[in-house]
Amino acid sequence: MANLKEVKQRINSVMSTQQITKAMKMVSAAKLRRAQDKIVQMRPYSQKLTGILNNVSSASEGDEDIVFAVKRETKKVLLVPVTSDKGLCGAFNTNIIKATNTAISQQFSGAEISILPIGKKSYEYYKKSDYHLVDTYFGIFQQLSFEAVKEAATFAMNGFLAGDYDQVFLVFNEFKNVATQEIRVEQFLPMASSASDQVNTAETDYLLEPSRAYIIEELVPIALRIQFYKAVLESNASEHGARMTAMDKATENAGELLKELKLMYNRTRQAAITNEILEIVAGANALAGK
Numbered sequence: 001m002a003n004l005k006e007v008k009q010r011i012n013s014v015m016s017t018q019q020i021t022k023a024m025k026m027v028s029a030a031k032l033r034r035a036q037d038k039i040v041q042m043r044p045y046s047q048k049l050t051g052i053l054n055n056v057s058s059a060s061e062g063d064e065d066i067v068f069a070v071k072r073e074t075k076k077v078l079l080v081p082v083t084s085d086k087g088l089c090g091a092f093n094t095n096i097i098k099a100t101n102t103a104i105s106q107q108f109s110g111a112e113i114s115i116l117p118i119g120k121k122s123y124e125y126y127k128k129s130d131y132h133l134v135d136t137y138f139g140i141f142q143q144l145s146f147e148a149v150k151e152a153a154t155f156a157m158n159g160f161l162a163g164d165y166d167q168v169f170l171v172f173n174e175f176k177n178v179a180t181q182e183i184r185v186e187q188f189l190p191m192a193s194s195a196s197d198q199v200n201t202a203e204t205d206y207l208l209e210p211s212r213a214y215i216i217e218e219l220v221p222i223a224l225r226i227q228f229y230k231a232v233l234e235s236n237a238s239e240h241g242a243r244m245t246a247m248d249k250a251t252e253n254a255g256e257l258l259k260e261l262k263l264m265y266n267r268t269r270q271a272a273i274t275n276e277i278l279e280i281v282a283g284a285n286a287l288a289g290k
Contacts, residue, residue, distance in 0.1 A: 004272065007265045014261060018254035024088065025247035032178065032240035039175055039233045046230045053219045056206060067161060068220050069191040076112045078134075078156055078165040079103065080188070081126075082172035082235040083119035085141045089243035092173065092181070093121040099183045100171045107185075114165065116156065118232060144236060146229055153228035157221065160189045172231045173238035179245050181238035188227065191220070 081100040083093040100122075104113055116134040117123040123138035137152035159165045168189040173181040208215050 004265065004268055007261060007268055011258065011261045011265060014254050014257050018251055018258070021247045021250040021254060025244055025251060028240045028244035028247060032237065032244055035233070035237040035240050036175070039230070039237045042226075042230050042233055046226050049219070049223050049226055052206070053216070053223050056208065056212060056215060056219070066191065066216060066220055068157065068189055068224060071190050072163075072166045074108065074111055074166050076114070076165050076167075077108045078114045078116055078159060078168045079108075080116045080118060080152075080156065080168065080170045080231075081122040082170065082232060083117070083121040084235075084239040085120040085139075086243075087121070088246060089239055090246040092239055092242040093119075095183055096171055096173065097122065097125055099185060103169065103171065103185050108167075111166075116152065118152065118235075140232065141236065144232070146225075149229045149232050150225050153225045156188065156228070157224060165189070170228070170231045172235040173242075174234045175237040175241060178241045181242060184231075184234075186231065188224070191224070 079100055081096050083096050087093065100115075112132075114132040114134060115122075115126045115129070117126055117138045118140055120138060120141075123133075123135060126133055127135065134155070137148075137155070140148050140152065156165070156168045160168055167187065170184070170186045170188050172184055172186070174184045176182055
């Protein structure tokens, strides 16, 4: 049985850890509220902008006049895994990396793969791989803003137009609630066909000035950058939700461990007291026997 000093040290260590996990949970809760507000406000704007674009583009014979919708044979693929900069958020980062690797092995087997990591965790993982790594934009979360995300989105869009990439996919966690995040492997480029997006939606007759082609040319880049930004915001909210849940579980586990350690401490202390009493009685009996 462990001695009292060792058990006491373990109790103090667990109590210190529990205080840290409680503080991290509170910090994550505060950050989650701000991140959740951002994504909740972004979703209607993104959906409405995409709906307008699809409605306008559906008036044409197809998407052949939209340069970002041109489909090519898949030879070069750019994957954008969106992870966090920090750990202690459960399987949040691991799941993104697993989903990215699964997509590489199953969907893009034989294609030339490039990785544009968003977040330090994906950057640190893929810098050890044999894939071509675009290491310019992984620090977006250090100062998250639309301007920073727009640069990464523009890089992917320009690469698609130049023929450097035939397809671009975003891999991120979609925020559902504090305890639930859903992994999404979403096609960023080429844009999905407007016909498939217009199923069961009512068309609106827009008056377009100066022309439909000009409007599409202006709307498409904006919509794509908003789509990219939305994915990053989804991941940001999911990260704080995952960390809050992980720290809550860690705090509960620390509490259970403390109960066991305190019980062990009391038993050890009682055993030590009993041994002392037995030694005193044995000594007394020995003296009486003389």
